[in-house]
Every structure is written in C-alpha cells, then in structure tokens.
Amino acid sequence: MHELGIANSILEGVAAELGRRPGSRAVRVGVRIGQLAGVDPDALSFGFEALTLDTEFASLKLEVEYVPPRSRCRPCNREFELRNYEVFCPHCGSLDTERISGDELEFKYLELEEESESPQLETKRVASS
C-alpha cells in the first residue's frame, strides 16, 4: 500500500540530512508514527528493506516508535492516551474531549558514524604507517 512511499520518504529525509553532514554515514534512523496514521509495521519494514537492498543504505537500520493517539479533555484540561477508541477522559469522565495527536509521521533522530570510523579505513591507515 502506501508504506513503500513512506519508506521512500524516510530515505529521502536521511539523504537530505547526510547532504548537510559530509563525511558521515547513516547507521540508524528513528521515526515516530502514530497508530492512527494507518501504517502497517510489517509492510513498512518490508518496504524499507526492499528499497535499501544493494544500495548505499543497505546497512541502514530503521527504528520505529509507534505512539498511541492522545486526547485532551476540555473541562479538566488534562491529556490522556486514547486506548481502544474510548474517548472519555480517565480523570473526570467527560466525553468532551478532542484528539490532539495520533496520526503523526515524524523523524526523531539519525545515528551517524564518521566515515573514518569504519574498520576498512582504519586498516588502510595502519597499513600505510
């Protein structure tokens, strides 16, 4: 479904970030996906693997934090996690609540390695000294 497009967007984001950091290699990318975003975890990791195979990103790992939707209660102004679509406030019981998150698709972090940290280059340095 659309997980392939999302995997592609993640890789584009990584490539853009690497463009700002010459000499770095991406090791792991972290994203946050809301449970209401309609993204299937298996389809996403499958799509990510398929797109990175035999490319410069072949060893890039994807870590996904799936977050439940959150709502805010209008009367008592407290936030709560929305479980099982039960929209009443667990603090005061009111049904007058509004969902404030749950369909996000966001980047969290990128783990980088300096290219000189890679074992291959280390070996070369030792050999030449």
Add this chain to the structure above:
Amino acid sequence: MNRVPMEGKVLNENARVAAELRERFQEHRVFVVNLISSPGSGKTTLLEKTLETLPKDTRVAVLTGDLQTENDADRLKRYGFPVKQIVTGGTCHLDARMIEKHIADWKLSELDLLIVENVGNLVCPSSYDLGEAAKIVLLSVTEGEDKPLKYPSIFFKSELMVLTKTDLLPYVPFNTEAAIANARRVHPGMEVVKVSCMAGDGLREWMTWLEQRRQKHLSTLSQPVG
C-alpha cells in the same frame, strides 16, 4: 557514533496532495464529501436518489470509484450532472492523486458540491485523505450492528453515519439502537440519518444534513485566519 535529532514530517505523499486539494476546494468554496462503506451498502443508490432530488441547476459533480467498470458512473450520469468514473484497476481505495487527476478538466469555480463515492471498503479509505470536508460512512441493516466496533477507524473519522435499507428492518435481526450506540462508543455525538432509498424514507433528512453541513463549512471559510 553520534545521534543527532531530526525534525520534520516524513512526507506522506498522499497527505501532501490532499492538503493541496483541500486548499483548492476551500479557495473555490466547493464542499466535498467522501462516502465510504462496505461494498453493497447502497452508496450509489443513495447518490442516485440525491441527484434525482436536487434542483437541476445545482452546481454538483460526482466522482465514483471502482476497481473495474463504469457501471456506477453510467447510472449516475442519467441525472444530468457532471459525473466521472475513477477506475482504480486493483487499488482498494481512492487516493488524492486520483482525485486531482480526475478533476483536472473541471472548473472548481463552477461547483458548490463535489461528492466522492469511494471504493466499497471499510478499511483502506479511512487512511487516505482526499482533501474532503467530511467523511460519511454508510452502514446497511443487512450488516452487523457491531461493525462500528470492528472497523473503528472509519467510524471515528466520519461525521455522519447513514443507516441504509431501513425498509428491510422487519426481515433482518439488525438492532438499530445497538448500532447507533456502538457508533457513538467509537465516536461520541456521531450524527445518524436513517434512509430507505426503495421506500423513500429519510431522504429529506439526508438532503437537509448535506445542505446544513455545506453551509456550516462555508461559514468556517469566511472566518479570518489566525
């Protein structure tokens, strides 16, 4: 190794196109609704009755989606309004790109109402924003009254539930109160309209809801931004 924070959205291509469509619809004050239901719940029939009842000078157009055939568009074209069929081939839902492509040669400034009839599917259409102002879910009385609990996403996201085929109520075990209660568990305050296209019941309520919702939508557009 160095972990750097990354900001920004993972661009969901459909969300991007849908946002553009929404802006265009708002700019031209076109009220767009997205009709979603299981196959066979009565979306096309409800639309036939709608187009039959609307005054002939109503500035309405319809996009109807199916995997194959132009059957639904053929049925709907008989009422004299612009109708286009979206043939998805195999895709189980309409997406924003399909809408964008099929409205390309329509002048949005000449429309007040655009009705999108999605592919019969209670699952996938829920995830694909089409730039609409409201999602509407149909549930027929030949289905189970626990459908809202089984398919919470679409009932959560829809503003109106249309209970269809109510003329069959004497012949099926469907519990209307339970169906409405289930829908309201998932979506408190969910509005409900009960219709029978065959008997003509509830059509006035449906048309009234549509027009009132359109007016409400237009009034939000008139408010200053920020």
